[in-house]
Amino acid sequence: MTDNLKNHSQPEARVDLLVIGAGAAGLMAAGQAASKGARVRVLERMDRPARKLRITGKGRCNFTNIADKEPFLKSFQQGDKFLRSSFSRFFNRDLIQFFESIDVPSVEERGGRVFPASQKGQDLVDALVNWCRKQGVQFVTGVRAVSLNLSDQRVTGVVYRPSGIDTSQKDRLQKAKSVLITTGGASYPATGSSGDGYSLAAQAGHGLNSIYPALVPLETGGETASRLQGLSLVNIGCRIYIENTCAAAYFGELLFTHFGVSGPIVLSASALAVKALQAGKEVRLALDFKPALDHKQLDQRLQRDLLNRGRQQMSNLLRGLLPQTLIPVCLEQTGIPPDRTGNRLTAQERKTLRVWLKDFRLEISGHRSFDEAIITAGGIPLKEIDPKTMASKRIKGLYCAGEILDIHADTGGYNLQAAFSTGWTAGRAAAEAIRGKSKLEI
Numbered sequence: 124m125t126d127n128l129k130n131h132s133q134p135e136a137r138v139d140l141l142v143i144g145a146g147a148a149g150l151m152a153a154g155q156a157a158s159k160g161a162r163v164r165v166l167e168r169m170d171r172p173a174r175k176l177r178i179t180g181k182g183r184c185n186f187t188n189i190a191d192k193e194p195f196l197k198s199f200q201q202g203d204k205f206l207r208s209s210f211s212r213f214f215n216r217d218l219i220q221f222f223e224s225i226d227v228p229s230v231e232e233r234g235g236r237v238f239p240a241s242q243k244g245q246d247l248v249d250a251l252v253n254w255c256r257k258q259g260v261q262f263v264t265g266v267r268a269v270s271l272n273l274s275d276q277r278v279t280g281v282v283y284r285p286s287g288i289d290t291s292q293k294d295r296l297q298k299a300k301s302v303l304i305t306t307g308g309a310s311y312p313a314t315g316s317s318g319d320g321y322s323l324a325a326q327a328g329h330g331l332n333s334i335y336p337a338l339v340p341l342e343t344g345g346e347t348a349s350r351l352q353g354l355s356l357v358n359i360g361c362r363i364y365i366e367n368t369c370a371a372a373y374f375g376e377l378l379f380t381h382f383g384v385s386g387p388i389v390l391s392a393s394a395l396a397v398k399a400l401q402a403g404k405e406v407r408l409a410l411d412f413k414p415a416l417d418h419k420q421l422d423q424r425l426q427r428d429l430l431n432r433g434r435q436q437m438s439n440l441l442r443g444l445l446p447q448t449l450i451p452v453c454l455e456q457t458g459i460p461p462d463r464t465g466n467r468l469t470a471q472e473r474k475t476l477r478v479w480l481k482d483f484r485l486e487i488s489g490h491r492s493f494d495e496a497i498i499t500a501g502g503i504p505l506k507e508i509d510p511k512t513m514a515s516k517r518i519k520g521l522y523c524a525g526e527i528l529d530i531h532a533d534t535g536g537y538n539l540q541a542a543f544s545t546g547w548t549a550g551r552a553a554a555e556a557i558r559g560k561s562k563l564e565i
């Protein structure tokens with residue numbers, strides 16, 4: 124026993140599976156295990172389940188992506204090999220069908236993103252929780268798991284206490300044949316996921332691959348971003364340079380904020396950026412405002428504009444090429460006088476303008492914290508978890524699923540699919556293990 128029982132009130136009756144955390148992974152696991160006959164209880168720290176799931180996809184919940192398995196797996200920066208096993212049993216179409224079966228029809232949108240047809244994440248959460256209840260899952264909300272009970276290399280229960288009250292006098296013990304940790308990562312702690320699962324897993328001998336915020340906005344040096352605050356650019360190119368080497372390229376939408384940049388392409392680039400910044404490396408973004416044109420084509424376009432509208436001042440002429448708020452920044456950085464007319468622009472100035480349009484530099488000085496990160500990169504090392512069952516290789520009866528694992532992907536519904544699939548696998552495996560065991564016991 125790792126825990127001191129004398130402080131505990133009467134232990135609760137033993138359950139087959141105790142799930143810690145009612146997020147995407149925990150709910151799917153709990154419902155699956157209960158549907159296979161296991162007695163399941165879920166401990167949830169917040170006052171109600173799935174606070175994070177409710178706000179995903181800006182409240183619309185982009186719960187999966189319709190991409191085929193190989194391109195789907197390519198969206199994972201970490202964990203693709205590990206996920207193959209789970210995805211081979213429960214993948215995107217299975218998840219869509221599952222939600223359909225509990226009255227949550229879905230729609231597919233741009234980029235293969237799948238949302239509930241009602242456009243409300245709340246509907247999906249309500250249906251999922253109701254389905255769990257119908258399977259017999261019991262919920263205990265407003266309680267925080269604080270330690271595992273371990274005996275002879277096996278988990279035997281979980282000690283928990285009311286959330287927010289820091290006194291061991293209130294501790295309770297829930298005995299369980301198996302325990303699943305689905306406490307999520309450390310991002311958006313206001314939704315309940317503040318990293319508790321890492322210390323619970325450490326108690327069972329698990330390591331931790333260092334965690335850092337990913338899919339997170341980036342901060343820029345200088346005043347350019349704050350001057351452009353609120354400007355959203357669509358269909359632009361973006362390259363990320365680490366120590367002057369191009370590490371990746373993206374295409375899509377970017378938003379300037381008071382501190383720097385955000386939006387889909389920045390979030391995609393952020394895992395690389397954060398890791399490099401933490402290693403003390405120099406990080407730069409290079410934006411391409413005209414990705415559909417190569418340098419030669421852009422030069423021809425500029426020559427045409429300068430010829431056709433040669434009597435206009437550059438501050439006017441550039442309106443055909445750039446959003447209004449970018450024009451003063453462009454003129455300042457290229458050194459082109461705003462009142463210079465198009466027909467008096469020198470060849471050198473035209474070249475400077477062309478290069479600026481295709482290579483607008485932003486120095487990345489930092490990143491926003493876990494409070495604003497969509498996901499947590501890093502987590503429980505995958506080599507310590509059986510990918511076929513999500514069972515711990517350290518402690519018998521213990522399982523881990525969802526974002527607590529060292530898995531992370533791009534935006535587009537991939538992260539939720541990973542949480543649902545690993546939850547599904549863990550719930551089924553735990554139920555099977557219990558059934559197998561009770562057969563043996565009989």
Ligand SMILES: Cc1cc2nc3c(=O)[nH]c(=O)nc-3n(C[C@H](O)[C@H](O)[C@H](O)COP(=O)(O)OP(=O)(O)OC[C@H]3O[C@@H](n4cnc5c(N)ncnc54)[C@H](O)[C@@H]3O)c2cc1C
Pocket residue numbers: 143144145146147148149166167168169172173174175176178179180181184185186187266267268269305306307308310311314315316317318319320496497498524525526527535536537538539540542
């Ligand atoms: C703003 C935002 C938008 C997002 N949008 C999308 C999207 O559209 N598509 C997508 O694929 N992904 C999206 N994600 C990522 C996705 O939500 C997560 O990857 C996913 O929710 C992880 O699921 P999980 O079950 O592992 O953890 P979580 O959903 O974080 O659930 C963990 C649960 O455990 C509980 N818990 C934590 N500690 C304890 C404890 N000690 N005791 C008891 N309970 C505890 C928490 O309260 C929480 O309910 C988004 C994330 C954020 C923050």
